[in-house]
Amino acid sequence: MKSFWNNLGYQGVGIVEANSHSGGIWVLCSNSNISVRVLDVVDQCISFEITMGNTSSYRSAVYANPHIHRRKELWGDLTRIANMIHGPWIVLGDFNDVLLQSEVRGGQFRLARAEQFAETLEDCGLFDMGAIRRRFTWYRKVKGGVQVAKKLDRAVINQDWRLMFPEAYTEVLARLHSDHCPLFTRCKMAKRATKGHRPFRFQAVWMTHPLFRNVVDTAWNRGAPDVVKCLLEVQKDATSFNKKVFGNIFVKKRELERLLNDVQITLESREDQQLRIKEQVLHQELNAVLLQEELLWYQKSREQWTVIRRKRNKIHGLFLEDGSWTTETTTL
Structure with a gap:
């Protein structure tokens, strides 16, 4: 065989x-x-x-x-x-x-x-x-x-x-x-997508940052009254904002977890009011980042399931009147 x-x-x-x-x-x-x-x-x-x-x-x-x-x-x-x-x-x-x-x-x-x-x-x-x-x-x-x-x-x-x-x-x-x-x-x-030509995707998590609304307003006004130009300006500034201001959520999360862990270890050996305040601040910042991460994964999961639903709804062929199966595309 x-x-x-x-x-x-x-x-x-x-x-x-x-x-x-x-x-x-x-x-x-x-x-x-x-x-x-x-x-x-x-x-x-x-x-x-x-x-x-x-x-x-x-x-x-x-x-x-x-x-x-x-x-x-x-x-x-x-x-x-x-x-x-x-x-x-x-x-x-x-x-x-x-x-x-x-x-x-x-x-x-x-x-x-x-x-x-x-x-x-x-x-x-x-x-x-x-x-x-x-x-x-x-x-x-x-x-x-x-x-x-x-x-x-x-x-x-x-x-x-x-x-x-x-x-x-x-x-x-x-x-x-x-x-x-x-x-x-x-x-x-x-x-x-080839490197350097990744499609732009608006990230809902950007809306959690207090400066993002101003980024959108400024970019939109710069492109007005041409709507297409407005959208292109928002895309350009949002991409820059993500890179320079918003940053990588996962990097922030790891750094905040490290800092919080260091503070808590120190507080185990001695009491310090300033460190207690810092611990609370780090907790608040970490919770905010965790919320951002949750929004990011939620949007990602919705995009993925959209791909799956689109596949399930795709028509690959049809049964003809004589009962035969065809995948050929014809123009009416």
Whole structure:
């Protein structure tokens, strides 16, 4: 089997051999421009790091055991691996479980198992990427000719992975010689702004500084009555204000924490009224910086989830009247 893939230009990255006709995972790579490092291998999951240039991300390929007691081992392994990974992460494959009742047709939905699966994803910071073309990924006929269908295969990702690949999506392809449908995840990295040309973003946290309103008023008046020029002047002065006056919140926070710690250590050995006053002042300044930090992270999180919502609302293709799927763009 290795020679077969080698002849097609693929190299084996990680392999878990099948047990008779059950299980088995092969991770193959055909791109010589990327570096692959295996992080962890267990019988139900292979995890690895992919590096391309200065960019790294993580992948895990899973083939969950059909027996629930063994599948619980996989949930534990994924939680363990999540603690090893700090960055973009996608996990894809056959999880042999469903999350929602709508992911089952003609079979039983077991709530307890779905809850265990959902809790594992939440503990790992993962969420379902979603898929196009098909609702189910596994089909099997049972007695009486009734066909059972379930969504057992999926791709789940963390927020960092979605931000790195905002246009990525997963297709459920046609099944041929298996009762499972193949998954095909198409990745497209976000374009990075070149150095020196970062887009301007208004930071709500600037409004907490008493001097910022005057910065905006002065810049706006300088550009009036041309609104476009006013906005450009505000952008220029706000950027300068951020660099020269407002400064780095995280640097301020560390410095205030250091000063407060030094004062409190000194007060443990001797009482000093001036140091008590300084301690109170440092407390107030640190609280103000913590509020600014909270506002900064809140705005950042809103921007990130906007990217995610935009991806979920993006139309990748349409079903035509004849039932065929198309991704071609036509002009009416």
